[in-house]
Amino acid sequence: MTETMTKSKADDPERSHLADVEDGCGCTEIWEHMSEARDEDDD
Known part of the structure; x- marks a missing residue:
């Protein structure tokens, strides 16, 4: 589940730095x- 959440953060330009x-x-x-x-x- 963490991997999926990390991918969604990486795809979101406002949260990619996190x-x-x-x-x-x-x-x-x-x-x-x-x-x-x-x-x-x-x-």
Whole structure:
């Protein structure tokens, strides 16, 4: 089921940046994921 949900996130342009975040995670995990992605973009 998680794989299906991840695919739907990846297909949704407004949520595609969260496709690698596990379902059910909290705001801290989302913040860390977005921070890491931002750091990678800066390199």
